[in-house]
Amino acid sequence: MESLNEIINKFVKEYGKAGKVLSERIIELFNQGLTIDMAVTQAIKDTDFFNIIQEQIVNSIKTGIELGIGASITYLPNEIKEPWDASAMHLSTKLHGADIEMRKRIVDALQKAFKVNESVSKIKMALYDGYHSGNAVIRKQKLPNYLSELIKLSRKLDLEDKEKIELLRLERNALRRVKDNKPDTPLRASYNQLIEALEKGQNKHIQNATWVAVQEKSRYVAERIARTESARAYHDGFMAQYADDESVVAFRWRLSSGHPIHDICDLYAGADLYGLGKGIFPKDKIPMLPAHPHCLCHLEPMYKEELEGKKEKDNVEQGGREFIATLTQKQKERLLGVYGSREVKSGVSWTARARNYSNVKLESRLSKGKLKGSILKEIYSDIQNKLDWKKEFKVKCISTVKHFSKKHDIILSDHAVIRFISQKSGKGKRHFSEKELVSIWNRQPNYKESKNRLVKYYEDIAIIYNASDKVVISIVVRKGVKKTWEVI
Ligand SMILES: [Zn+2]
Numbered sequence: 001m002e003s004l005n006e007i008i009n010k011f012v013k014e015y016g017k018a019g020k021v022l023s024e025r026i027i028e029l030f031n032q033g034l035t036i037d038m039a040v041t042q043a044i045k046d047t048d049f050f051n052i053i054q055e056q057i058v059n060s061i062k063t064g065i066e067l068g069i070g071a072s073i074t075y076l077p078n079e080i081k082e083p084w085d086a087s088a089m090h091l092s093t094k095l096h097g098a099d100i101e102m103r104k105r106i107v108d109a110l111q112k113a114f115k116v117n118e119s120v121s122k123i124k125m126a127l128y129d130g131y132h133s134g135n136a137v138i139r140k141q142k143l144p145n146y147l148s149e150l151i152k153l154s155r156k157l158d159l160e161d162k163e164k165i166e167l168l169r170l171e172r173n174a175l176r177r178v179k180d181n182k183p184d185t186p187l188r189a190s191y192n193q194l195i196e197a198l199e200k201g202q203n204k205h206i207q208n209a210t211w212v213a214v215q216e217k218s219r220y221v222a223e224r225i226a227r228t229e230s231a232r233a234y235h236d237g238f239m240a241q242y243a244d245d246e247s248v249v250a251f252r253w254r255l256s257s258g259h260p261i262h263d264i265c266d267l268y269a270g271a272d273l274y275g276l277g278k279g280i281f282p283k284d285k286i287p288m289l290p291a292h293p294h295c296l297c298h299l300e301p302m303y304k305e306e307l308e309g310k311k312e313k314d315n316v317e318q319g320g321r322e323f324i325a326t327l328t329q330k331q332k333e334r335l336l337g338v339y340g341s342r343e344v345k346s347g348v349s350w351t352a353r354a355r356n357y358s359n360v361k362l363e364s365r366l367s368k369g370k371l372k373g374s375i376l377k378e379i380y381s382d383i384q385n386k387l388d389w390k391k392e393f394k395v396k397c398i399s400t401v402k403h404f405s406k407k408h409d410i411i412l413s414d415h416a417v418i419r420f421i422s423q424k425s426g427k428g429k430r431h432f433s434e435k436e437l438v439s440i441w442n443r444q445p446n447y448k449e450s451k452n453r454l455v456k457y458y459e460d461i462a463i464i465y466n467a468s469d470k471v472v473i474s475i476v477v478r479k480g481v482k483k484t485w486e487v488i
Contacts (some may be wrong), residue, residue, distance in 0.1 A: 004231055004256075004296050009061045011226045012219070018052045019214040026110075026210055038166050040103060041131030050099045055093065056224045062428070068237025069371065070452070070468035074378040079365040080233050085288075091229065098225050101151040102218040109217045112256040116156040119201055123150055124195055147171045152199070157201040158208045162176045164479030167201070170194045203247075224293055231290040238299065239364035240371055241468070248301040251286055256296035262331045265297050271323035275313040276302075282312050286362040320350045348445050375469055376405060382414045396421060411471045419475040430477045432461050437475070447485035455485055 015199050025043035034042065044050060061240075081091035096472065123146050139423045154167050174190040175217045179268045253268040268287055269279040280302060289297060324332060324344065332341040342352035351357055383389070383397050397417045400473070404410045412420065423431055440458050447455035449464055453473065 002299075004064065007063050007067070008223065010063075011056055012223060015053060015054045015219055016215065018047070018049055018056075019219065021208075023210045023214045026106075026204060026214075030206070034345045036114055037107055039461070040107050040110065044103065047462075050485070053102075053222050054095050054099075055097075057222065057229065058227045058295050060230040061233045062234035065237040065291045065366070066282075068234040068239075069241055071210060071375070071466065071471070072378070073374050074375055074381060077366060077371075077374055079367075080201050081363055084232055085228075094229075095224060096219050097393050100151065101221045105221065106213045109213035110209055113213075115154060115206065116205065118151050119203060120150070120157070120198055120202055121481040123153070124198055136279060147175055150194075153197045153280055154198070155203060157198075157205045159201045159204070163197070163201065167194075169195045170197055206303040212335075228290055228293050228295075231296060232324065234361060235289045236364045236366045239362065240366040242301055243364060247302050247303050248283065250274075250276055250280050250282050250302040250307060252277075252302055253287075254298050254300055256298070259297075262327075262334050263292065264335065265291050265295060265356055266331075267320060267323055268298070270326075273316045273319040275315045275319075276307055276310050280307070283360065288358045289362050291358070292356040308367065316351065317349055320354075324350060335360050341363070371469070372405070372411065375411060375471060376401065377458075378473075379411070379414055383417075386414070388423060404434075408441070410438070410441055411469075413471050413473050414477050416472040432475070436445045436461070439461070446488060447481065448483075449485055454488075457481065457485075 005467065022043055025047050026039050029039035029042050029046075030036065052451060055390050058076055061080060062073065065080065068073050078329065083089055087094070119145075126146055151168065151171060154164065164472050170190065170193050174194055177190055214306055233316075253265070255265055255269045259265065264287075266308065267280075272278050272280070274280065274282055274285060281287070286299065289295070290301070291297060321344075324335070327335070329341075335341075336344055336350065336353045337354065340348075342349045344353050351359070377435050379401055380398055383394050383401075386394065389397075396416065400421060406411050420432075420434075420437070423429070436459075439459055440456055440463055443456055443458060445454040445456050452467050453464055454467050456465075460477060460479055462474075462482075463472055464474045464476065465472045
């Protein structure tokens with residue numbers, strides 16, 4: 001799905017920014033003499049890294065819901081934090097686990113890289129001691145060993161070819177001077193150049209290693225959780241829309257555009273498991289989505305009329321087998337495993353062997369009531385935040401919104417509620433009562449204002465509302481249809 005991908009792209013961008021700050025702080029602290037373990041712990045604390053990343057993950061999840069329901073929400077509903085996958089973990093536990101894993105990955109990657117660094121430092125010290133000790137004989141005997149060790153280590157530093165050649169040249173130079181028994185001053189200059197080149201290599205090595213640790217190894221953990229949880233939240237929002245919609249009876253499984261590997265999703269999209277057609281599932285029998293980590297498949301609602309003449313039946317085993325029969329041997333093995341593929345052939349149910357197949361059906365964690373609750377909360381906060389409204393007026397607006405929602409199941413936005421409260425009465429004014437408003441609301445929409453906005457226009461009163469969440473945006477008194485309205 002294009003837009004779920006966009007959520008992840010945004011997350012990756014934000015992670016990159018926070019990761020850069022963290023990397024710089026780790027290097028700074030390491031250079032101040034802290035151990036890797038301490039530098040990483042302190043840098044995470046100093047830069048507030050985990051909080052920033054958690055906030056970004058939660059943001060991605062929230063955007064996922066909004067994408068699913070086609071409306072904006074103010075808070076992440078608590079239900080979205082509830083366990084849903086095989087791990088049975090609450091979101092906060094998952095986030096905490098991710099923090100631990102990210103820290104470990106950073107420390108591990110750096111420790112590995114810094115081992116090379118330490119060895120280089122030791123030789124650097126030996127060289128330095130060499131020409132300060134005054135013991136020219138020992139110095140010159142040991143030097144070739146140090147240098148050959150250095151050549152080995154320098155291969156592990158992230159040097160460019162040009163720099164490697166330069167390092168090699170300096171090493172040869174130093175060696176030649178020892179061999180030729182040249183006076184100490186040029187030899188010392190040679191050492192100094194060598195050490196300088198090594199330090200440059202070390203700095204670069206530390207920087208690259210830190211980048212890989214933070215931007216690749218650790219990011220993988222955060223990105224996986226952002227991707228999977230926001231996909232799940234998307235489906236929660238999407239399904240909540242249709243939970244009470246009786247005209248939608250089934251869903252068609254759609255593969256995401258970038259779906260490189262042949263897996264369970266191909267079967268879901270290609271097999272006729274319920275006699276309704278390929279990839280079509282009755283509303284209450286949709287497999288768990290996302291079907292596996294990084295799964296970006298989505299659903300398409302199917303209306304009653306589209307399935308006319310078809311009757312739901314349990315065709316799971318048969319439909320699955322028919323689909324599997326169309327696969328190449330390699331594809332079968334990817335889906336069922338090498339042994340599994342043989343077992344299924346000899347009669348074992350494909351559902352017992354297919355990787356990532358789940359018997360758990362998709363159910364939205366968001367009920368309609370909860371959604372309505374979060375929309376109302378948003379409207380209340382919009383009203384509370386009006387700077388130029390008097391306190392008593394705000395109270396009146398909020399209680400009117402509450403009243404309409406409770407009594408008539410009509411959600412008035414901040415704008416619509418003023419239209420109702422602040423009606424001008426008097427000569428030539430068209431006044432509308434609560435009763436009149438409700439009776440218009442109970443009729444069919446007859447115009448479309450824009451892609452997502454519908455209009456119920458009767459008796460010179462137009463109720464304009466969002467098609468997705470049914471929030472009333474405005475109530476307008478007018479004579480005649482607006483030119484921009486489209487008849488429906
Ligand atoms: Zn999938």
